[in-house]
Amino acid sequence: MSGKKIAIVTGASSGMGREMVYLLADHFAALEEIWVIARRKDRLEELVGKVPVSLRILPFDLSGEEDLRRLSGLLKQEQPNVKILVNGAGYGKTGAAGTIPHGLSTGMVRLNDEALVAVTEMVLPYISGNSRIIQFASAAAFMPQPGFAVYAASKSFVLSYSRALAAELKKREIYVTAVCPGPVETEFFGIALNGGKLAPIKKLTMADPKRVVKKALLDSMKGKRISVYGPWMKAFYVICRIVPHEILMGFINW
Secondary structure, three states: OOOOEEEEEEOOOOHHHHHHHHHHHHHOOOOOEEEEEOOOHHHHHOOOOOOOOEEEEEOOOOOOHHHHHHHHHHHHHHOOEEEEEEEOOOOOOOOOOOOOOHHHHHHHHHHHHHHHHHHHHHHHHHEEEEEEEEEEOOHHHHOOOOOOHHHHHHHHHHHHHHHHHHHHHHHHOEEEEEEOOOOEOOOHHHHHOOOOOOOHHHHHOOEOHHHHHHHHHHHHHOOOOEEOOHHHHHHHHHHHHHOOHHHHHHHOOO
16 A cells, blocks of 8 residues: 555544554654544644644544544545554443433444444555554453443453454454453543442552553554453453353442
């Protein structure tokens, strides 16, 4: 591909998506531009001048078809050589079934899953060999989570989709990594908990977003299909593979 070498980062206005923009800009001198995508234009504009790479500010709401079409049109127009795609857009809401407003529940699936698939598959024609796709899943993907049912299910989808995609794209030398962090110090829980208190165990296992993202990128460069940060979440991953989920669900506390 002869187009401009770029990275695309969704969910770039905050949290791990924002940290990924900083990291990519600092470590990949060959990138000519990073396309940063999120709803909040003002937050995206704050990145300008803070990274040594040109930024394309794209204030898109990926849960809407109109902005997905705009992104698709831009790709067709620019014909870029996408070296790194980071799907970081998403959100979660806690609450028992029937207590979360319908639009928020279905919105999780729309943004966390449908938009992720849409962006991934519209970008694939522009990804050359020896490139990376980094999908933000969650440790919540490892098992069903009462009180966080839709979010956990949506991230289980991301994990499964990413693993299958990694197998499909192996021959093209496109490496897909699903990032599965536990609790991370971002705006996420302020939104997810609706002002409620975070369980003590989640405070204890809270991770620094910079470290999570650094490990995610390192694992991606190594060609790993799953990136799990820290001993707590690595232990949780193993436990979820050994202990029946019916037993584990009795200990889940949201």
